[in-house]
Amino acid sequence: MPDIASLEGEPGYDVTWPWTSGEPLAPGLTCVFRVRNEARNLPWVLPPIFSAVQQVLLVDNGSDDGTAEVARRVAEECGAADRLTVLDYPHRVARAGGEHLATPATSVHSLTHFYNWCFSHVRTTYSMKWDGDMVLTPEGAGILRDLSWQLQSTRAIVAMPRHPLTVVDESTGWLDLSLRFLEPWVYPMGPDFTFVKAFDWELREFPPGVERIVLQQGLCVEVKWLDADEYAHWRRDGVDFTNTRLYRKLREFEVDEAIRNGDPESLGGLVKVTAPPGVHIIDHVSRDWLWRQPRPLVQHSLPASLKERVRP
Amino acid sequence: MSLRRVVFVVGSGRSGTSTMAGTLRTLGLHVPQPEVVADATNPKGFGEPRWVVDLHHELLQRSNVQVSDARPRAWLDTGTTSGDHATRERVAAWLEEQLTVADELVIKDPRASWFLGLWRAAADRCDATSSYVTMLRPVTEVVGSKQTYYGQMGAGSDQGAVTRTAAWVNMMLHTERATRGQQRAFVRYGDLLDDWTRPVFALGEAFDLAGVKTAMAVDIAEVHRFIDPSLRRVTMTWDDIGVPTRLRELADETWQALDAIADEDSAKNQEWCDQLRTAYAAQYADAEAFAHSTVVAQRRTAAADARREASGQPARGAADRVPHAVRAMVPPAARQKLRRVLGRERPQGSA
Numbered sequence: 001m002p003d004i005a006s007l008e009g010e011p012g013y014d015v016t017w018p019w020t021s022g023e024p025l026a027p028g029l030t031c032v033f034r035v036r037n038e039a040r041n042l043p044w045v046l047p048p049i050f051s052a053v054q055q056v057l058l059v060d061n062g063s064d065d066g067t068a069e070v071a072r073r074v075a076e077e078c079g080a081a082d083r084l085t086v087l088d089y090p091h092r093v094a095r096a097g098g099e100h101l102a103t104p105a106t107s108v109h110s111l112t113h114f115y116n117w118c119f120s121h122v123r124t125t126y127s128m129k130w131d132g133d134m135v136l137t138p139e140g141a142g143i144l145r146d147l148s149w150q151l152q153s154t155r156a157i158v159a160m161p162r163h164p165l166t167v168v169d170e171s172t173g174w175l176d177l178s179l180r181f182l183e184p185w186v187y188p189m190g191p192d193f194t195f196v197k198a199f200d201w202e203l204r205e206f207p208p209g210v211e212r213i214v215l216q217q218g219l220c221v222e223v224k225w226l227d228a229d230e231y232a233h234w235r236r237d238g239v240d241f242t243n244t245r246l247y248r249k250l251r252e253f254e255v256d257e258a259i260r261n262g263d264p265e266s267l268g269g270l271v272k273v274t275a276p277p278g279v280h281i282i283d284h285v286s287r288d289w290l291w292r293q294p295r296p297l298v299q300h301s302l303p304a305s306l307k308e309r310v311r312p
Numbered sequence: 313m314s315l316r317r318v319v320f321v322v323g324s325g326r327s328g329t330s331t332m333a334g335t336l337r338t339l340g341l342h343v344p345q346p347e348v349v350a351d352a353t354n355p356k357g358f359g360e361p362r363w364v365v366d367l368h369h370e371l372l373q374r375s376n377v378q379v380s381d382a383r384p385r386a387w388l389d390t391g392t393t394s395g396d397h398a399t400r401e402r403v404a405a406w407l408e409e410q411l412t413v414a415d416e417l418v419i420k421d422p423r424a425s426w427f428l429g430l431w432r433a434a435a436d437r438c439d440a441t442s443s444y445v446t447m448l449r450p451v452t453e454v455v456g457s458k459q460t461y462y463g464q465m466g467a468g469s470d471q472g473a474v475t476r477t478a479a480w481v482n483m484m485l486h487t488e489r490a491t492r493g494q495q496r497a498f499v500r501y502g503d504l505l506d507d508w509t510r511p512v513f514a515l516g517e518a519f520d521l522a523g524v525k526t527a528m529a530v531d532i533a534e535v536h537r538f539i540d541p542s543l544r545r546v547t548m549t550w551d552d553i554g555v556p557t558r559l560r561e562l563a564d565e566t567w568q569a570l571d572a573i574a575d576e577d578s579a580k581n582q583e584w585c586d587q588l589r590t591a592y593a594a595q596y597a598d599a600e601a602f603a604h605s606t607v608v609a610q611r612r613t614a615a616a617d618a619r620r621e622a623s624g625q626p627a628r629g630a631a632d633r634v635p636h637a638v639r640a641m642v643p644p645a646a647r648q649k650l651r652r653v654l655g656r657e658r659p660q661g662s663a
Contacts, residue, residue: 027590139433143395146429149489150391153384153593213388216395291437295397 004116007107013091015116017191018123025189028054028124029148034089034114038132039065041223043074044282045132048141050080053128053148059087059118067132087121089114096201105197112202115195126151128186129204133223134162137286140219147186147213156211158186161298162220164252165285166259171274173281176255178269180217180298181248217297218290223282224256231256316440317416317521318407320431321359322491324483325380325422326457327449328501331539333359333420335504335512338535340523342414356538360421363406368423371399371430379423380458382478384593387426387486394430403434411438416523425487432494443495443519446487448570449502451480451563455555456548473553478596481559481566485589488570492582495519498574505541562592 002014018025031053038045049056056075060068068086075084091108094100105112119127126148136144140160147158161180167173184204187193192207224230231253258267275284290297319341321333337343337359344361372379375389393399410417417440424431428444435442455476497518499511509532516524550560569584600607 027586138436139400142429142433143391145493146391146394146490147388149486149589150388152589153596154388156388213392216397218397291400 003120004106004113006113007104010108013089013108013113013117015113015120017120017194018189019191023123025123025125026054027149027152029126029128029144029151029186030055030057030122030124031128031130032118032122033058033130033132034061034118035059035063035067035132036061037063037065037067039063039067039070040225040228041133041135042067042070044135044223044286045130046071046074047078048136048138049130050075050078050083052136052141052144055083055085055122055124056080057085057087057118057121059089061089061091061093061114085121087118089117100197100201101199110197110202112195112197115202115204119189119195122189125189126186127189128158130185131222135221135223135282135286137219137221137290139291140215143215143219144186151186151188154211155188155190156213157184157188157206158213158215159184160215160220161217162222163218163290163297164224164255165221165273165282166224166226166255167281168226168259169281171277171279171281171284173273173275173285174255174259174264175221175271175273175285176251176269177271177298178267179248179251181222182214184212217295218293221282221286221290224252226256226259314439314441315415315522316411316435316438317519318411318431318435318440318442319416319418319515319519319521320424320428320442320444321418321420321447322425322428322444322487323422323447324449324454324480326454327447328499328504329420329422329447330354330356330358330360331501331504332445332447332499333418334538335508335535336418336515336521336523338538339512339516339527339531341416341418341521342410343418343420344410344413356540358420359418361419364419364421365423367403367406368421368427371427372423375426377426380476380479380483382475382482382596384482384486384589384596386482387490390426391429394427400430400433400437403430404437407434407440408438411440416521425483425490428487428490441495441519444491444497445515446484446491446496446498446570447504448484448498448500448567448574451477451567452548452550452553453501454480455553474555474559477553477555477559477563478599481563481588481592482596484566484570485585485592488573488582488585489589496577498570498577500571500574505539508535508539558595562588562595566592 002011002016003020004015006013006015029052031049033056035058046056058068058071068088071084071086072081075081091114093111093114094103094109096111100111103110107113108117115129119129151158159182161182164176164181165173166176187204187206193204195202195204197203254267255264255270258264258270264270264272273281273285273289275281279288319336321329321336323329333343334356343359344363346362348358348360348362348365350357371390371393375386375393377383377386377390407417419431432442455473458476495518497511497515499515503511512524512535515521516527555563566585566588569581569588572584573581
């Protein structure tokens with residue numbers, strides 16, 4: 001009997017946790033990617049991750065840009081082919097927001113089920129979700145590499161701030177230092193740390209009182225390509241951003257619009273970075289620029305109006 | 313390609329780390345100045361930069377970790393401290409200053425293992441290649457040497473030996489883990505004393521150290537004078553140290569695994585160390601659970617002391633701990649004399 005049978009009755013996409021099937025978890029950290037069309041970013045994203053964690057699980061959800069092939073090639077180049085597992089999840093997954101809310105949690109189309117299915121394939125004592133556009137700095141990779149064994153004696157959650165970098169061209173980018181964008185990424189594996197449904201997206205549970213470690217700023221950038229026009233459908237769909245939980249998305253949208261309109265300075269919190277000749281802006285920011293900047297990198301916090309729950 | 317090299321000499325104290333650092337210094341690597349001065353516990357000098365020792369002391373305090381700490385979790389605490397941006401800036405600035413004095417540095421401090429992530433990042437910022445020499449010495453000799461030179465600790469010698477043996481296992485297995493995948497070597501203290509030329513020549517080749525590769529006859533002769541086989545003053549066996557069988561077996565196997573890695577730094581031997589680390593963490597967790605009542609009692613005592621201190625009452629003196637009935641049996645004249653000796657005379661004329 002699976003732990004979570006898929007609503008659609010697809011045995012291949014039921015969820016069975018390793019502690020149910022009796023499979024042992026080895027000490028270590030597995031990085032779980034759920035990706036669609038990240039072939040462009042993976043050559044920056046994967047090498048520091050391979051240097052930091054023991055296992056990488058990449059779940060491809062309908063890419064048509066060769067994402068899986070690029071992942072395999074980069075793993076080969078990093079000498080990490082034996083530490084990469086590529087799985088295919090062919091079901092269309094509901095988009096965050098209203099579509100997610102309308103989808104039952106155990107449906108193969110639910111973000112919740114998708115995450116539980118992905119993480120049920122982890123065979124180490126710790127796991128971390130990671131996005132296909134997040135690039136670790138060398139020091140970030142070093143800290144994560146040490147954490148992968150330092151965490152083994154305890155059960156803690158690790159949160160890391162990330163800094164969105166909008167790539168304008170090969171040598172120019174805008175770094176958003178308006179907010180910390182702090183999210184927990186690393187969790188122990190176990191029945192207390194699985195995914196449940198929240199209003200807009202999935203939520204990873206944790207037991208009360210669990211230790212939380214917050215890493216410093218400047219260890220990770222989230223790459224946005226201006227030429228990819230990632231927010232085009234938002235402009236068309238008229239997404240409702242008035243909700244506090246969506247503030248981060250609103251900010252991303254505003255940054256994209258401001259740069260596109262040639263007026264990023266007016267927004268505040270954006271820093272223009274120019275790479276030296278012959279160095280790509282992503283390499284420059286992640287390897288050489290971030291650690292040299294004075295701290296705190298991010299001086300702002302959420303607008304006061306968004307910090308508190310607003311009751312009517 | 314940068315010529316800058318930083319060699320970190322790590323491992324448990326009393327394992328020949330000073331001898332290794334001193335050897336590399338004699339051959340031409342630079343030990344950042346000033347150094348900790350030699351004393352009776354280490355007559356040939358420690359080879360430890362004062363700044364590094366002070367830094368580690370401060371960071372250990374901030375992390376609430378001891379130099380010789382048996383808790384597996386202590387690694388997470390020092391690791392978290394190591395990530396601090398201001399500390400990284402400070403260490404990188406100091407290292408940069410030292411690298412302007414010489415391209416090849418040797419940094420040794422028994423506390424260094426706790427902060428290798430910090431040092432690696434600082435060396436990277438200075439465009440220097442980090443490498444690690446872990447000194448290996450049988451655990452009985454290390455613990456015996458510590459008991460001899462640092463003194464007995466705890467309620468009795470056996471308790472000290474148990475704690476030190478556990479701390480040795482914790483230090484060695486985690487140092488192995490922390491240096492894995494980096495440029496590293498494991499050197500047995502015995503090999504260094506028997507014929508230092510072989511392990512040290514190998515280090516020069518493996519780490520590409522100009523100081524070792526270009527050493528002149530006069531430097532080599534100097535090392536021969538520096539290394540004194542009689543330094544290995546403490547040779548002990550388990551018969552001399554009272555350590556429970558379970559911990560003794562784990563310590564013995566840790567020594568065997570590291571001894572194997574010194575010959576062959578293979579995935580198989582690293583996996584062996586992984587298994588031992590897991591076993592040690594489990595054994596430590598058992599011990600912690602076993603002694604939990606002691607921890608609770610000490611926490612209560614500390615909380616009571618803190619409350620008393622906050623309320624302005626003096627801490628209880630030795631005399632106060634003697635029950636009143638017993639104190640009353642001391643004749644008044646003797647009581648007065650005792651008060652005088654203790655410097656707690658009552659004011660004259662008081663009722």
